[in-house]
Amino acid sequence: MRHTFACPLRWADMDALGHVNNVVYVDYLREARLALTTAPGRVLALEIDYEAPLVFRPEPVLVESRIDGDGVLVQEIADRQEDGGRTVYAKARTTFVRDSVVPRVRPDPALAAHVPVTVRARDLGSDGDVDEVATLELFQESRIVFLQGLVARQEPRVVRRTAVTYLRPYGRGAAAYAVHHGIGRVGRSSFEIRAELVDDGAEGTDGPVVVASSRTVIVAVDAQSRRPRPLTEHERAHLEPHVVSG
Secondary structure, three states, X not given: OOEEEEEOOOHHHEOOOOEEOHHHHHHXXXXXXXXXXXXXXXXXXXXXXXXXXXEOOOOOEEEEEEEOOXXXXXXXXXXXXXXXXXXXEEEEEEEEEOOOOOOOOOOOOOOOEEEEEOOOHHHEOOXXXXXXXXXXXHHHHHHHHHHHHHOOOOOOEEEEEEEEEEOOOOOXXXXXXXXXXXXXEXXXXXXXXXXXXXXOOOOOOOOOEEEEEEEEEEEXXXXXXXXXXXXXXXXXXXXXXXXXXX
């Protein structure tokens, strides 16, 4: 059964390019998920593909949701045209888990670039833990810092795909958090960033543990056409030394 939720846009949802920020798409997906009558469980993993830019307008955007045979929530953020066509802005798959097992995953030493991040009060959900949207925002903020330090001359780029795994709950408190980064691969016009959000002082863990991990595909685009372009030699020279395996 497909459920359609009309989600209003806010001016604050826009990024510097005048498009809905990629993190805000996940907020729309969550709004639609909470509108469903059933709660499949805790979010374990989220995969989202960004298909087209969405700009501010007074009309709401539609979030269409359904649960597939494996219990995965499949969603699309889209518009319906009068002629029957559709514009799809994002496609997502959310996997849930019902058990209370909390894995203890140690940070990958290959992800050598560490960016400290701070959890704010507004990042917390009703249960007192940082929610999945705020977690994605922490990955975004640290990724920008990582890339600014990696490539001195910033060329136009957009996020094409993000996959996040939420390993264990975490909160605000006095914990010290950092996002560890590395480059997963470098292609013709795109590259992948691997990242782990690490809690350096998790209680009862005897050392740092990963609370969430992500893989993000970044596509280089032409400033005028916004179409994919080949990575420059400058970009490659700064990205390739940081490629890690796995």
